[in-house]
Amino acid sequence: MQSGLKKKLFVAAVALGFAMAVPGAVVAGDTIKLGVAGAQSGKLVSYGMPTVKAAELVVAQYNAKGGINGKKVELLVQDDACKPELATNAATLLVTKGVDVVLGHICSGATKAALPIYKEAGVVVISPSATTPDLTQSGDYPNFFRTIAADDAQARVEVDFAIDTIGAKKIAVIHDKGDYGKGLAEFARVFIEESGKAEVVLFEGVTPDAVDYTAIVQKIRRFDADAVIFGGYHPEASKIVSMMKKKRLNIVFISDDGVKDDTFIKVAGANAEGVYASGPQDNSQNPLAAASKEAHKAAYNSDPGAFYENAYSAALAILNAVEKAGSTDMAAVVKALHTEKVDTPVGTIYFDEKGDAVGVGFAMYQVQNGQYVEVKK
Amino acid sequence: MDYFIELLFGGLTRGSIYALIALGYTMVYGIIGLINFAHGEIYMIGAFTSFIVATVLSIYGFPLLAIVVIAALAAAVWSSAYGVTIEKIAYRPLRHAPRLSPLISAIGMSIFLQNYVLLAQTSDFLSFPALIPEFAFMEPVAHIVGSSDLVILVTTALVMLALTVLIKFTRIGKAMRATSQDRTMAMLVGINVDRVISATFVIGSALAAIGGMLIASHIGQINFYIGFIAGIKAFTAAVLGGIGSIPGAVLGSLVLGLTESFATGYVSSDYEDVFAFSLLVLILIFKPSGLLGKAETKKV
16 A cells, blocks of 8 residues: 555656656657666665666656657656566556566566566667676577676676686686675686686685685695685685785685775785775766766755666667667667667666677776776776 | 695694683683683683784884783783673572573673674774784795794693693692582682682683684784684584593694694585584594593482
8 A cells, every 4th residue: 555655656756757857748659668667666666766767867868859869758667666576567567558668677586577578579678787697698588688787797707807817727716605705606617617718626615704714725726726716705805815825825816896895905904915806897987977976966956876877877778779770679779789889877888799788897906005906908 | 745734734723723712611611510602702802902902002113022922911811801700790690500591691691792892892804913923934834834823833732731730730720620520529628619710710711812812813803703603613622522621622623623624625615614513423422521521420
């Protein structure tokens, strides 16, 4: 009941915002309908609402310029509460309303449930936040794109860096047995094996909080690894790098954004020097990112929330593709997404053949003089 | 062969780390038959105290040796004060209560102290200064035994020796043995049992504090939670060796440390704990009182 009321209020608010943004009546059938689906109620609402706001701002911007190819853009906002069973309802509803392209969904599970419906209807979907690798990599959904790096992208960046930049041939993959660390480590192992250019000499989990990591350090030495990829968080990472220094094992240590944290440098001190860690790309220097943030502040008098930049970029990318394609036909829009580069808050992006944004994702950082510094390839 | 030696010394160091904590468990158990679950927290408080003292002293530019000695003394005194206080307020009032009551009280103290340090100090990981310098003469073998490994090994050996002498040949040692055998009888022959128990807590806590300092310096980081895991492992080691027995605690710790080290080295570190605890179960099946423990006959 409460969520129903919220939804009504919300629809009213959106309608109001829309009315302000687009003066004059919108003639049905003569518009490009951009669906926005995601969590707009429930406990994950904070993940979904920033996307709605990003879409409103981008659409207002487009309509202020006179729309796309003479057509105004119309928003169709639909709640799925991040639940797969509601996501199929939302998708069906949007398709019934004649949606042309969809920005969403927010959660991976909901996105996966909704995608077959869009695919059948020939609707292109672009998500700002669904990170499950399968969504693009399975190849089942040629109509699906995203402006966020998949869960395995970090492992990909680490492995590419180890093999191509460092030139490692024998890599020890260590993790902390946790969901995050082990998940990353497993992706890293697969990517190293697929590459054929290096081998995984050791794949093991260490017990978090253990008093001493001497044995695993000696084991890394025994297997003659020339680089370590560690999946996990900074407390274990700092213990391992410190022990490596103590045991005079001077090889490259590469880790993840659980380690790309200033606490790691503080705790590991001098032993942190030279450690590599991947972390989300820094967009703060991008003028478009700053502009999108300003726009949000001006319109809503608050700072944007989760996935806002990704959503803003997704909205720009999909509307740009529709504009360049000159139609909302699925094949044409898909082709435009693959080929047309577009400037967005997350950088100048286009999409690879699977649907992942090229130019979005993780960068490598290295501890230099007590600070993480981005490593340019 | 090199690999074997590396793992051997890794295991010995790890075992010595456990032993420094396990000795406190086993002493308290030997005297009053209580498993002092707050002992791991005493170790943690020792590490924090030496951290604070060492940080302050290094700001004033003291030489390293002075810092180590003063920090160790301060940690020992401070932790002993905690140990004795815990005994006074949490265990002594329950001395005649059923055995489970002081045990629960001990677990309560452990949780209390953890949270106290969390609130009074910090929840962050802190970088512990390297109090043990890199000795130049160790450099050729540093990849096997580092300076801090050496210091920990030597300290553990010395401590075990000193404790054995203390218990076998001194007046307070004799009083401890008497209290341990029969508390009422000891009282009747004029031994101040309360003082003996306090002395036991002082010694155990001071050992844990010095261990805390050495181990923190070896690992290079501390937080409020380090006492829990280390305490559980040390307790396991004490049971393995025969709780109540001082050489048993050291032997049990070394066996546990070596098992973990070789399990990691030759099998997989994923199974480190599986091996450690399987060993515990096996030993307890065949020798229920532990490696060096005396079979307890129940007094009727």
